[in-house]
Amino acid sequence: MWTGKLNRLLSSSRYTVFYFLIALQACSTDAQDDRALASTQSSAEQAWWLEVEFIPEDRALFGKDIVSVVPHWQAATLLTLGLIGDQAGQSALEEFSHTGFQLDVEKDDEQYRVGVYKNRDGENGRFVAVSHDGSITILTEPGIPGFSALLMESDEIRWYMCLQCGEYYTIVKGGSGYYLQ
Amino acid sequence: MTTPTAVVRPANIDQLIQNIQREFPAAGIRITGRARTIRRQAELMAQRIRANRQEFLGTYRAAPHITEMDRWYIANQTASVAQTVSEFEAIITRARAAGATVSNHLSDTARDISWPAGNDQVLNQIESRINALGASVIREPNAAGGRHWHVDW
Numbered sequence: 001m002w003t004g005k006l007n008r009l010l011s012s013s014r015y016t017v018f019y020f021l022i023a024l025q026a027c028s029t030d031a032q033d034d035r036a037l038a039s040t041q042s043s044a045e046q047a048w049w050l051e052v053e054f055i056p057e058d059r060a061l062f063g064k065d066i067v068s069v070v071p072h073w074q075a076a077t078l079l080t081l082g083l084i085g086d087q088a089g090q091s092a093l094e095e096f097s098h099t100g101f102q103l104d105v106e107k108d109d110e111q112y113r114v115g116v117y118k119n120r121d122g123e124n125g126r127f128v129a130v131s132h133d134g135s136i137t138i139l140t141e142p143g144i145p146g147f148s149a150l151l152m153e154s155d156e157i158r159w160y161m162c163l164q165c166g167e168y169y170t171i172v173k174g175g176s177g178y179y180l181q
Numbered sequence: 182m183t184t185p186t187a188v189v190r191p192a193n194i195d196q197l198i199q200n201i202q203r204e205f206p207a208a209g210i211r212i213t214g215r216a217r218t219i220r221r222q223a224e225l226m227a228q229r230i231r232a233n234r235q236e237f238l239g240t241y242r243a244a245p246h247i248t249e250m251d252r253w254y255i256a257n258q259t260a261s262v263a264q265t266v267s268e269f270e271a272i273i274t275r276a277r278a279a280g281a282t283v284s285n286h287l288s289d290t291a292r293d294i295s296w297p298a299g300n301d302q303v304l305n306q307i308e309s310r311i312n313a314l315g316a317s318v319i320r321e322p323n324a325a326g327g328r329h330w331h332v333d334w
Contacts, residue, residue: 044199046212047295099327153325164327165214165293172240176233180225181240 048095049147049162052088054079056118056145062129062136070117070138076127078115079103079148088147099163101149109133112157112171116145128159130171130178137178139171190315194290194334197314205307207298213329214293219277222284223270227262230254246276246283291333296322 056075059066066073077083080103085093105112111131117140118124125142128150141148141161151158151168159180160168169180191197195212202210230237230250241247249272254265273283297307308318308330316334 044195044212045202045210050212050214101326151325158325160326162214162293162326164295164324164329166321166324166326166329166331167214167217167293168326174233174236174240176236179229179232181229 047163048088048092052084052092052147054083054087054116054145054147056116056124061115062131069136070119072119072121074118074120074122076115076117078113078129084147096149096163099149101151101160101163103149105150105152105157107152107157112150114148114150114159118145126161128171139169139178139180141169188313191334194292194316194332197311197316197334198292198294198332200314201294201307201311204310205297205299205303208303208307209295209298210307211295212292213295213327216288216291216293216331216333217284218289219273219283219287220266220270222287223266223273226250226273227265227269231262231265244276244281246272246281249276288333291331293321293329293331296328296330 054077056077058075058077061069061076061078066076070076081093081097084096103114109132113129113131115127115129116124117127123142124145125140126144126146126148127138127140128148130137130139139159146161148159148161149163151160157171158168159171172179172181191200198210198212201208226237226241229240231254234251234254238247238251250269253268253272254260257264257268260268273287276283277287297304299307304320308320311318311332316332319331319333321331322328
C-alpha cells in the first residue's frame with residue numbers, strides 16, 4: 001500500500017481547499033488474470049456487467065489534474081449511467097436502473113463515487129473514491145476497468161463488481177483511513 | 182428442456198455452468214458473479230496489517246490463522262508487500278484446509294448464477310443436476326445485491 005499526502009493548497013473565496021489522502025491497494029496478480037479468466041468463461045454465458053469494459057481517459061478528476069489526485073495514474077473516468085448505456089447497451093442500463101445500486105452515494109458528509117483507472121505502468125482497474133471533509137481516499141480493485149456500483153445496506157456502504165451476486169467489499173472507516181473489508 | 186444423461190465431471194466450474202446452460206436453456210441462466218479468491222483475501226489482510234496492526238487485530242475475529250499472520254508479520258516487518266501476500270495466502274489455504282472459515286464464500290472455484298427461470302420442479306431438477314456434476318448450491322433469494330444461486334465446485 002502507498003499512502004501520500006499532498007501539500008495543503010491555499011484557499012481563496014473562489015476555491016475549496018483539498019487534502020488528498022491516497023491509499024493504493026496491493027497489486028493483484030490474481031486480478032490481472034481477469035481477462036484470461038474471462039476468455040475461459042466466454043463459452044459460458046455471462047451477465048453484461050462481467051464483460052463490459054470502460055476506457056479510463058480523463059486527465060482530470062474532481063476538477064484536479066489526475067497526477068495531483070493519484071500521482072501514479074495516467075487516466076481515470078467516473079462511471080455514469082450514460083457510459084453504461086453506451087458501452088453495455090440500453091437494455092443493460094434499464095436492468096441496472098431497476099436495482100437499488102448507485103454509482104454515486106452520499107452518506108452524512110461523505111461522497112462515494114466509482115470509476116475506472118489506468119496507471120503509468122499500463123495497468124487498469126476499478127476504483128471507489130471517498131470524499132470527506134476536503135480529503136479524498138482512493139480504494140482500488142486492480143484488473144479489468146469494468147463495472148462496479150455501490151449499495152447502501154444496513155448503514156454500511158458496499159462496493160460490488162456485479163449484480164445478482166454475493167461478493168462485495170464493505171468500505172470501512174478506521175483510524176488510519178478508509179479501507180476495504 | 183434437454184434430458185440430462187451422462188454424469189461426466191466437468192473440467193472446471195465454468196464448464197459445469199456451460200453444461201447446465203445447455204441442458205436447461207429455458208432457465209435463462211447467466212454467470213452473474215465470482216467469489217473472492219484466496220489471493221485477493223490475502224492481499225486485503227496483508228494491506229490491513231501493514232497499514233495498522235492494531236486495527237487489523239480489531240477487525241478480524243481472534244482465530245489461529247489471525248495469530249499466525251500477526252506473528253509472521255512481527256517477525257518479518259521488512260518483508261515486501263508481495264512476500265506478505267504470499268505468506269498470508271499460504272496461511273489462509275492451510276487454515277481452510279483445517280476447516281477454518283476465513284471469510285464467507287471464499288473460493289477459487291465458485292460462481293454466482295442468475296436465479297433460474299421456472300417452477301419449483303424445474304429449480305429442483307437444475308439443483309440436482311448441479312449436484313450430480315459435483316458442485317453444491319446455495320440459493321440466495323434475499324441477497325441484498327439481487328437474488329441468485331451460489332455454486333461452488
